[in-house]
Amino acid sequence: MKFALTQPYQCNYLPDEKEQLLVLMPPDNGMQSTHYEWLITSGFRRSGDQVYRPHCDSCQACRSVRVLVDQFTPSRSQKRLLKKMENWQTRFITELTDEHFELYRRYIELRHYGGAMYPPSKSQFEQFVNCYWHPPRFLEARIDKKLIALAVTDCFGDAFSALYTFFEPDLSDQSLGTSMILLQIQKAKAEGKRYLYLGYQVEGCQKMEYKDKFLPQEQFEQGKWRLIEKKR
Structure with missing residues (x-):
């Protein structure tokens, strides 16, 4: 390579x-x-x-960062979110529709105005989430049939990789980002996966600190995976 x-x-x-x-x-x-x-x-x-x-x-x-799916133990606040999620309708899909893009558009415009992904466009959206050599799966979450969140997820033999999540901006106080990670952990465990990859933890960046809350996990440092059982 x-x-x-x-x-x-x-x-x-x-x-x-x-x-x-x-x-x-x-x-x-x-x-x-x-x-x-x-x-x-x-x-x-x-x-x-x-x-x-x-x-x-x-x-x-x-x-x-990768979460050890079989050993994952939800915190008290995560248990509360899991309880709220019991009335969700969830499923994996392989094709996106205008409904999904509309949710993405609203999410970027209201949550990330002026950022690297603004202004949102359909071509940019499709280029960002799709991959010709490894098509992702899309994890939907709905309440009473209304789409509230979608997580772009790569699936491997022993792992899921959480690529990107967007959600209903009017529900920003509902911790939907955390809830979708919990849902991906559930789905990974149900399919017998060992890990859920969460991307990069960035030390010193407050908006990335949420990844520390999914324990136990492993972090890749100096060419090796190191077990983290407690939040730093």
């Missing part, structure tokens, strides 16, 4: 740092799902068809 380094640019999470990515170059014989399944165990992640890992000279704040 061949990799390339991006030029350093302003970090999206730590304003005083520069970010640099190690990016997989497409293999000559084409990218395959098995390539990514191996790379994700080495701290890589994907966005659309691009596979990458942080590779910053002056900062090691980003650590890939």
